[in-house]
Each structure stands twice: as structure tokens, then as C-alpha cells.
Amino acid sequence: MNLRPVRIVGVGLTSFDKHDDRSVESLAREAVIAAMRDGGLERTDIQAAYTAHLYQGEVFGQRVLRELAFPEIMVINVENACAGGSTAVRDAWLAIGTGQCDVALAIGAEKMGRGLISFVSADVELALGSTAPAQYALAGNRHMHEFGTSPEAFARIAVKSRAHAARNPNARFRDTVSLEEVMQSRPIAEPLTLLQCCRNGSGAAAVVLAADDWMRRRGAAGVRILSSGLASIMADKEQRDLTSFGATRAAARLAYDGAGLGPEDVDVIELHDAFTVGELLHYEGLGLCAKGEATRLVMDEETTLGGRTPVNLSGGLLAKSHPLGATGVAQFVELTWQLRGAATGRQVEGARIALAHSQGGTGLEAGATCVTLLARD
Numbered sequence: 064m065n066l067r068p069v070r071i072v073g074v075g076l077t078s079f080d081k082h083d084d085r086s087v088e089s090l091a092r093e094a095v096i097a098a099m100r101d102g103g104l105e106r107t108d109i110q111a112a113y114t115a116h117l118y119q120g121e122v123f124g125q126r127v128l129r130e131l132a133f134p135e136i137m138v139i140n141v142e143n144a145c146a147g148g149s150t151a152v153r154d155a156w157l158a159i160g161t162g163q164c165d166v167a168l169a170i171g172a173e174k175m176g177r178g179l180i181s182f183v184s185a186d187v188e189l190a191l192g193s194t195a196p197a198q199y200a201l202a203g204n205r206h207m208h209e210f211g212t213s214p215e216a217f218a219r220i221a222v223k224s225r226a227h228a229a230r231n232p233n234a235r236f237r238d239t240v241s242l243e244e245v246m247q248s249r250p251i252a253e254p255l256t257l258l259q260c261c262r263n264g265s266g267a268a269a270v271v272l273a274a275d276d277w278m279r280r281r282g283a284a285g286v287r288i289l290s291s292g293l294a295s296i297m298a299d300k301e302q303r304d305l306t307s308f309g310a311t312r313a314a315a316r317l318a319y320d321g322a323g324l325g326p327e328d329v330d331v332i333e334l335h336d337a338f339t340v341g342e343l344l345h346y347e348g349l350g351l352c353a354k355g356e357a358t359r360l361v362m363d364e365e366t367t368l369g370g371r372t373p374v375n376l377s378g379g380l381l382a383k384s385h386p387l388g389a390t391g392v393a394q395f396v397e398l399t400w401q402l403r404g405a406a407t408g409r410q411v412e413g414a415r416i417a418l419a420h421s422q423g424g425t426g427l428e429a430g431a432t433c434v435t436l437l438a439r440d
Contacts, residue, residue, distance in 0.1 A: 066156075066157070066160030066161060067159070067160055067162065067274055067275065067276070068160075068274070068275035068276075068287060069156050069159045069160050069272055069273070069274060069275065069287070069288050070272065070273060070274075070275055070278055070284075070285030070286060070287050070288070071270055071271070071272055071285050071286045071287075071288065071395065071399050071437070072102040072104070072166075072271050072272065072273045072278060072283055072285045073098040073099060073100070073101035073102020073103070073104060073270070073271035074097075074098050074101055074102075074268075074269070074270050074271075074395065074396040074399045074400070075093070075094040075095060075096065075097025075098030075099070075100075075101060075268065075269045075270075075396070076094060076097065076233060076266075076267075076268045076269075076393055076396045077090050077093050077094050077097075077266045077267045077268070078233060078235070078266060079233070079234075079235050079264040079265070079266035079383045079384045079385075079386055079389070079393075080235055080264060080265065080266065080384070081264070081265060082174065082265040082266065085265075086174070087116075087119050087123075087172050087173065087174035087265065087267070088123075088126055088127050088130065088172075090172055090174070090265065090266055090267040091114075091127040091170055091172035091267040091269070092127055092130060092131055093267065094170065094172070094267040094268050094269040094389075095127065095128075095131065095168065095170060095269045096131070097269065098168070098269035098270060098271050099271065101271075102271045102273075102283070102285075103283070104166070104271055106131065106132065106133050106134065107134060108166050109133065109136060109166055109167070109168050109271070110136055110137070110164035110165060110166050110167060111136055111137040111138070111139070111155065111158055111163070111164045111166075111167040111168070112124055112128060112133075112136060112137070112138045112139070112167065112168040112169075112170060113139050113141055113151040113152075113154045113155045113158075113167065113168070113169050113170070114127065114138065114139070114140050114141065114151065114169075114170040114171075114172070114388075115140075115141040115142070115143070115147035115148040115150065115151040115169070115170065115171040115172075115388040115389075115391065115392065116140070116141075116142070116147065116171070116172055116173055116387075116388035117142055117144065117145075117147060117173060117387045117388055118173065118174070118175075118176070118387075119172065119173065119174065119388070122138075122140065123140055123172075124138040124139070124140050124170065125138050127170065127172070137164070139154065141154060143423055143431045143433075144387070144423025144424055144430060144431060145335065145337070145385070145387050145390060145391070145421065145422060145423040145424070146293075146335075146391060146421045146422055146423035146430075146431040146432060146433045147171065147387065147388050147391065147423065148169075148171030148268065148388055148389055148390055148391025148392035148393070148394075148421065149391030149392070149394065149395075149419060149420075149421035149433035149435060150293065150391070150421075150431070150433055151169040151170065151171060151391070151392065152169040152270055152272070152288075152291075152391065152392060152395055152419075152435065153291045153293060153433055153435060154169075155167035155168070155169045155270075155272050156272060156288050156291060156435075157291075159272055159273065159274050160274075165273060165274045165277040166271065166272070166273045166274070166277060167271075167272050167273075168269060168270075168271055168272075169269065169270045169271075169272065169392055169395075170267065170268075170269045170392065171267065171268050171269075171386075171388045171389040171390065171391060171392030171393070172266070172267035172268075172386070172388050172389050173265060173266070173267075173386035173387045173388040173389050174265045174386075175263040175264060175265050175385075175386055175387070194252075195337065195338075195425055196251050196252040196255055196260060196338065197252045198425040199252070199255065199337070199338040199340040199341055199425060200251075200252035200253060200254065200255050200340065201305055202305045202306060202308075202340055202341075202344060202425075203217060203254050203255065203340035203343075204253070204254065205305040205306050206305075206306045206340070206343070206344065206355075206357075207254070209306060209355065210306075210355035210356075210358070211358075212343070212357075212358050213358070214246065214254040215242065215246070216343065216357075216358040216361045216362065217254055217255070217259060217339040217340055217343060218242055218245040218246045218256070218258075218259060218339065219242060219245075219361050219362070220259070220336070220339040220342050220343060220361060220381075221240065221245045221258050221259045221339050221381055222239075222240060222241065222242055222245055223361075223364075223366065223367050223374075223375075224336065224375055224378050224379045224381040224382045225237075225238065225239050225240045225378070225381070225382055226239055226367070226368075227367075227368060227373075227375060227376045227377065227378050227379075227382070227409060228377070228378025228379075228382030228383070230368075230376070230408040230409040231376070231377050231378050231382075231383075231408070231409060233377070233383070234377065234378035234382045234383050235262070235264060235378075235382065235383050235384045236262075236378070236381075236382045236383075236384075237378075237382070240258060244258065245258045245259060254340075255338055255339070255340065258381075259338060259339040259340075259381070260337075260338055260381075261336070261337045261338065261379075261380035261381050261384060261385040262384045262385065263384060263385060263386075264383070264384025264385055264386045265386050266384075266386045266389050266393075267386070267389050268389045268392035268393040268395075268396050269392065270392055270395045270396065270399070272288070273285065275287070284440055285440070286398075286399045286402045286403065286437050286438070286439060286440070287437065287438045287439075287440070288435060288436075288437055289321070289322040289324070289416075289436040289437060289438050290317070290318050290319075290320075290321025290322040290435070290436050291317075291318055291321070291433065291434065291435040291436070292313070292314035292315060292316065292317025292318040292321065292433070292434045292435075293314055293317070293431065293432070293433045294309075294310040294311075294313035294314040294317065294431070294432055295310055295430065295431045295432070296308075296309050296310040296424075296430055296432075306344060306347075306354070306355075307344070307347070307348065307354070308341075308344055308345065308348050308422070308432070310422070310430065310431065310432035311344075311345055311348030311349065311420065311422065311432050311434070312348045313432075314420075314432045314433060314434040315348060315349050315350060315420075315434045317434070318418075318434040318435060318436050319350070319436070321436075322436045324416065324436060325350065326349055326350035326351050326372075328416050329372055329416050329417065329418045329436075330372070330411055330413070330414040330415055330416050330417065331372070331373050331374075331376065331398065331401050331411045331414045331416075331417045331418075332349070332366075332372060332373070332374045332375070332417070332418045332419075332420065333374075333375055333376075333377060333379070333394035333397050333398055333417075333418075333419050333420070334349070334374060334375060334379070334418075334419075334420035334421075335380065335390075335420055335421050335422040335432075336375055336379040336380050336381050337380050337385060337422075339381070341422070341425075342374070342375070342379070343357045343358070343361065344357065345420060345422075346360050346366065346374075349418070349420060349434070351365075351366075351372055368409060368411070373411055376397070376401070376406065376409040376411065377393070377394075377397040377409075390421065391419070391421035391433065394419040394420075394421060395419055395435075395437075398417040398418075398419055398437055399437075401414050401417055402414055402415070402417055402437060402438070402439040403439075414439065415438060415439045416436065416437070416438055416439075417436070417437045417438075418434065418435070418436055418437075419433075419434070419435045419437065420432070420433070420434050421433050
């Protein structure tokens with residue numbers, strides 16, 4: 064597909080927290096205003112808006128923008144589970160790339176008041192314990208069985224995430240934790256303990272994208288979106304490889320092929336770490352190492368700040384919390400700061416290529432995964 068170049072011109076983010084005293088609309092508006100100001104944009108510059116959420120009701124995007132007195136533009140509400148935010152950014156990228164508009168806004172917001180969604184096919188399976196932590200635990204146990212992965216390898220990811228979060232003023236949980244604290248925290252689903260599971264949270268993020276030629280006329284610069292892959296998995300009765308999130312592999316392949324790049328070209332990554340098991344398996348799915356070798360990346364600290372390919376320098380879902388619709392958009396905010404050289408205290412020096420990965424569902428049942436590659440000017 065031949066698309067005209069598209070860049071990110073402005074980004075905005077609220078804190079991720081409980082926000083019991085605020086409406087989800089006010090959180091979304093805060094993020095939109097921040098992104099518009101960051102890009103030096105007016106409301107009349109925006110021609111389309113894609114708004115991701117899961118639980119916020121009908122015409123959510125319209126409710127957000129109405130109070131900001133936006134003109135009558137195209138507004139699309141996006142629901143794609145936890146991958147909704149990254150899907151909204153991708154939809155905005157495609158709309159601009161195909162010439163449907165010159166400037167578009169992607170918004171992700173969520174006010175969480177209950178547990179994560181379930182993708183199981185029948186209520187009885189959920190009642191018997193087929194929850195998201197249990198499904199990730201199954202994948203972790205299978206990886207341990209096939210490749211000798213130790214529980215410590217999973218726990219070290221939580222230690223890393225908290226260490227990165229301590230450098231990020233936007234992270235919710237900024238206290239560092241030791242390996243012992245992680246492994247001795249309350250058991251959830253073996254090998255997962257409490258500190259290896261993300262928390263629910265509320266918050267919002269926004270990204271403004273614009274056509275490259277539109278930005279040149281304005282004398283503006285921005286982070287370029289190179290390519291994006293979106294793939295889904297619909298589990299059936301066939302036996303599947305529990306250690307492979309197939310949608311991650313498929314989406315990554317589409318993104319790499321579209322950009323003419325490979326995993327060796329990526330300098331910094333924000334990926335979907337709802338549970339530590341997920342992060343470790345996604346290392347393999349994204350091609351950072353061969354299948355079964357993800358433990359080496361963890362133990363050698365290759366995904367830690369200062370390592371070969373730092374992952375989740377924001378703290379990830381494990382340390383930021385997980386407002387479903389906002390999570391994917393927030394990844395683009397962090398990576399834009401990284402590629403601008405503006406991620407103070409956690410900057411990957413000389414970062415040129417970044418990867419955003421967001422997954423809806425566990426990857427073992429029905430779900431969606433989006434992988435996007437970005438580049439510095």
C-alpha cells in the first residue's frame with residue numbers, strides 16, 4: 064500500500080491513577096488540550112478524531128470534543144479491547160496516509176471501575192477460573208516446562224519495570240522493588256505474584272498526527288510513523304502453542320515488512336506487559352530473540368535502560384497501571400518523547416527507531432494485537 068508520509072506533531076498525557084473525583088470526559092479533554100498545545104494546533108486544524116475506550120458508553124468521542132467546542136468533524140469511536148488505543152492511532156495514520164484528511168486526533172481514555180474483560184467462550188469457563196491471570200500463568204508454566212525458564216526470570220521483569228518507573232514522573236507506582244519482594248508478594252496464579260500483575264487505573268492520552276506535506280508548509284517537525292500491523296486471534300478447539308502469541312508474531316511481521324526493517328533495527332520498545340509472563344513471551348514474538356531464549360534477555364539486562372533494546376522505560380502497564388483505552392495511545396506519547404530526546408532521566412541516547420506493541424486479550428483466546436514502528440527525523 065502506498066501511503067503518504069505521516070508524522071506525530073503533538074502528544075498529551077494525564078496521570079494514570081484512581082481519579083475518583085474526576086469524570087472520564089475531563090481526563091480525555093486534559094490530554095487533548097495538552098496534545099494540541101504541544102503541537103501548536105488550533106481546533107480548526109483537526110479534521111478527524113478517533114477515540115478509543117471500552118466502558119465509556121455511546122458517542123464517547125463526541126461527548127469529549129463537544130465540551131471543547133470542536134467544529135463538526137468526523138469522529139469515530141474505536142473498541143478493540145486493550146489494543147483499542149493503538150488501533151485508534153493506526154486508524155488515524157491510515158486516514159491521513161490515504162488522503163482522507165490532513166490532520167487527525169487519536170484519543171484513548173478509560174475510567175476503570177471493575178476488572179479486566181474476559182475473552183472466554185462460555186461463562187462456565189470463567190467461573191472455573193479461566194481469567195486473564197490464569198491464562199497468562201498457563202503460558203508461563205508451559206514456557207517453564209519447554210525451555211527451563213525459571214520463576215525468577217518473570218519476577219525480574221517486574222523489578223526492571225519499577226526501576227524504570229522510578230525515573231518517570233508520570234508513572235503511578237514509582238517505588239523500586241527487590242527480586243525477593245516480587246517473588247514473595249501474594250500469589251495470584253503460579254508463577255505470577257501480585258507485583259507481576261498490572262493494576263487497573265484511570266487516565267487518558269492523546270496524539271495529533273498530520274501529513275508530512277501539511278507539516279512542511281507549517282515549518283513543523285515530527286516523529287514519523289513508518290508502518291503498522293494489526294492482527295487478531297480467534298481461538299477454536301484446535302491445540303495451540305501456549306508459548307506463542309500468534310497475533311504478536313503476525314502483527315510484528317506486517318510492521319517490519321512495511322518499514323523494511325527488522326527487530327535488530329529497533330532502539331526502544333513500549334510493549335503490552337499486563338503480566339510479566341506476557342512481556343517475556345512478547346520478546347520472542349517481536350523477534351528480539353529466538354523462541355525459548357527470552358530468559359537470556361532478562362538475565363543479561365538487555366531490555367533494561369542501558370541494554371541493547373530497552374523495553375518499557377515508562378514503567379509499562381506494571382508500573383503505570385492499565386486504563387484500557389488509554390494504554391496504547393500512552394505508548395505513542397512515551398515513544399515520541401524518546402525519539403525527540405525529551406525523556407528526561409530515562410532517555411535512550413541516539414534512539415532513532417521505536418516500536419509500540421499493544422495486545423487486547425491474552426493472545427490465547429479471541430483478541431487483537433497492534434505493532435507500530437516509528438522513526439526520528
